[in-house]
Amino acid sequence: xxxxxxxxxxxSVEQIHVAYGSTAALHGISFEVHKGETVALxxxxxxxxxxxxRAISGLLKLRSGAIRFExxxxxNQPPDKVVAAGIAHCPEERHVWPAxxxxxxxxxxxxxxxxxxxxxQRIGMxxxxxxxxxxxxxxxxxxxxxxEQQMLAIARALMSEPSxxxxxxxSLGLSPKMADEVFDVVRAINGHxxxxxxVEQNIYNALDVASRAYVVETGRTRAAxxxxxxxxxxxxxxxxxxx
Amino acid sequence: MDLFLQxxxxxxxxxxxxxxxxxxxxxxxxxxxxxxxxxxEMYMLGGVLGWFFTTHLGxxxxxxxxLVAAVMAAFGLLIDRFLIERLRGxxxxxxxxxxxxxxxxxxxxxxxxxxxxxxxxxxxVPEGALFIxxxxxxxxxxxxxxxxxxxxxxxxxxxxxxxxxxxxxxTFQDPMAASLSGIRVARVHAATFALGCxxxxxxxxxxxxxxxxxxxxxxxxxxKSFVVVILGGMGSFPGAVVGGLLLxxxxxxxxxxxxxxxxxVIGFVLVILIxxxxxxxxxxxxxxxx
Ligand SMILES: Nc1ncnc2c1ncn2[C@@H]1O[C@H](COP(=O)(O)OP(=O)(O)O)[C@@H](O)[C@H]1O
Ligand SMILES: [Mg+2]
Numbered sequence: 001x002x003x004x005x006x007x008x009x010x011x012s013v014e015q016i017h018v019a020y021g022s023t024a025a026l027h028g029i030s031f032e033v034h035k036g037e038t039v040a041l042x043x044x045x046x047x048x049x050x051x052x053x054r055a056i057s058g059l060l061k062l063r064s065g066a067i068r069f070e071x072x073x074x075x076n077q078p079p080d081k082v083v084a085a086g087i088a089h090c091p092e093e094r095h096v097w098p099a100x101x102x103x104x105x106x107x108x109x110x111x112x113x114x115x116x117x118x119x120x121q122r123i124g125m126x127x128x129x130x131x132x133x134x135x136x137x138x139x140x141x142x143x144x145x146x147x148e149q150q151m152l153a154i155a156r157a158l159m160s161e162p163s164x165x166x167x168x169x170x171s172l173g174l175s176p177k178m179a180d181e182v183f184d185v186v187r188a189i190n191g192h193x194x195x196x197x198x199v200e201q202n203i204y205n206a207l208d209v210a211s212r213a214y215v216v217e218t219g220r221t222r223a224a225x226x227x228x229x230x231x232x233x234x235x236x237x238x239x240x241x242x243x
Numbered sequence: 244m245d246l247f248l249q250x251x252x253x254x255x256x257x258x259x260x261x262x263x264x265x266x267x268x269x270x271x272x273x274x275x276x277x278x279x280x281x282x283x284e285m286y287m288l289g290g291v292l293g294w295f296f297t298t299h300l301g302x303x304x305x306x307x308x309x310l311v312a313a314v315m316a317a318f319g320l321l322i323d324r325f326l327i328e329r330l331r332g333x334x335x336x337x338x339x340x341x342x343x344x345x346x347x348x349x350x351x352x353x354x355x356x357x358x359x360x361x362x363x364x365x366x367x368v369p370e371g372a373l374f375i376x377x378x379x380x381x382x383x384x385x386x387x388x389x390x391x392x393x394x395x396x397x398x399x400x401x402x403x404x405x406x407x408x409x410x411x412x413x414t415f416q417d418p419m420a421a422s423l424s425g426i427r428v429a430r431v432h433a434a435t436f437a438l439g440c441x442x443x444x445x446x447x448x449x450x451x452x453x454x455x456x457x458x459x460x461x462x463x464x465x466x467k468s469f470v471v472v473i474l475g476g477m478g479s480f481p482g483a484v485v486g487g488l489l490l491x492x493x494x495x496x497x498x499x500x501x502x503x504x505x506x507x508v509i510g511f512v513l514v515i516l517i518x519x520x521x522x523x524x525x526x527x528x529x530x531x532x533x
Contacts, residue, residue, distance in 0.1 A: 057423060083425040095420040097413050108413050112425040160425065
């Protein structure tokens with residue numbers, strides 16, 4: 001259904017099952033992301049969106065299913081291998097290191113990059129993209145506002161120079177104005193050629209940014225639609241999201 | 244007054260070793276949330292190994308320091324990799340039970356191998372006193388303290404300025420974020436445990452060059468290290484240093500002016516006071532984490 005359907009997807013997730021201990025959380029999630037796209041996963045709280053991202057980034061092991069990235073099987077790889085492969089995961093609730101400075105946070109985002117000069121160059125690029133972070137370079141991340149922390153979390157994720165950026169609820173807890181800024185940033189990042197997989201509660205914002213969206217419901221992918229179709233079909237949305 | 248200065252000096256010297264040992268404990272607790280009851284046995288092993296290398300094999304003191312550090316670091320890595328790793332994420336109780344078991348095991352194996360007698364580590368310098376104004380210090384003590392301070396500075400630099408140190412702080416503050424940045428959290432844990440064991444062992448070796456090493460000393464050392472960590476604040480680097488010096492000075496003054504026989508009690512008096520008036524310790528660990 002996308003114009004790039006002829007090319008193989010950069011990321012394909014096939015029928016993954018994931019459990020927390022003995023409690024199953026995902027019962028078959030499948031979707032594809034093509035190069036240069038912004039794809040959204042939407043769905044009610046507890047549907048399994050964050051769990052899906054955690055499985056891709058290697059924080060959680062699969063019970064079954066397959067994950068392929070750029071043609072390689074990355075299922076059950078440890079997180080450092082997944083980062084090295086080119087996937088960055090910006091987690092829900094930001095998770096910046098509170099007692100480290102903004103600059104230390106950024107520097108550690110490029111932990112796998114051995115060259116100091118290269119890391120510094122990437123930090124320079126982060127400051128260029130997020131001027132407010134440059135002003136706060138020596139400030140402890142824990143003292144930043146929620147919006148600034150979110151910007152830092154995104155900037156840190158970009159420090160590994162991923163080809164696929166996974167964002168989990170980047171607008172959570174932000175004012176509408178801040179949320180708009182965050183989505184502008186996401187558009188700009190995508191504009192620079194980074195493929196984006198976006199998880200959002202704020203459906204209308206998500207559908208605004210994304211070209212396609214998958215609806216996740218109780219651990220399963222229920223529907224894949226062009227974002228525009230979902231946006232213009234409130235009935236469908238309500239049916240899936242129960243809102 | 245002169246006597247007071249002498250007691251103070253003695254206290255600061257002992258305190259430096261308490262600090263070094265407690266630094267290891269506070270790192271392991273602060274980062275890994277493992278309450279290491281075998282810490283005193285690591286200290287004891289440092290002394291016994293130090294005796295083995297210097298007195299038994301006749302090796303140079305500084306070479307022996309390096310060997311003890313290498314052996315104990317490897318030992319710590321193995322224990323973490325093969326034993327503590329299995330308990331990760333299971334809460335604190337399994338770790339406590341495990342380290343208590345480990346302490347009993349290590350103490351008794353050592354007793355079996357080298358026996359209960361005190362073992363002397365041959366120091367780097369000959370016996371002999373230095374007079375600094377009214378204060379008398381042996382060269383041996385001065386030397387040992389200098390090495391201890393150098394080790395503390397090196398540890399601080401490691402934590403502040405190296406990639407490993409950054410990875411340790413990141414893992415301590417947010418392990419998930421550390422994983423997602425490509426830090427191998429399991430390795431950071433192993434390195435931390437190894438560092439903690441090494442610091443305890445070197446403290447034990449240095450102090451055994453002044454006094455002596457003994458297989459049975461571990462329990463008391465663990466207790467004193469816990470006292471220092473509680474005084475300073477769990478997981479706090481400056482807290483361990485200040486807490487160690489404080490305990491050393493308090494013991495020395497108590498022993499000098501009040502009662503020699505009950506020196507080991509003073510630490511617990513301090514702990515009770517601190518728990519009553521400042522339960523988070525002198526330095527709360529949130530500001531200057533590890
Ligand atoms: N750390 C966890 N431990 C146990 N269960 C969890 C954990 N995180 C999420 N879950 C459960 O997994 C399911 C999916 O959660 P999640 O992926 O966080 O949903 P979403 O991100 O879509 O809101 C929910 O039932 C949730 O309760
Ligand atoms: Mg979520």
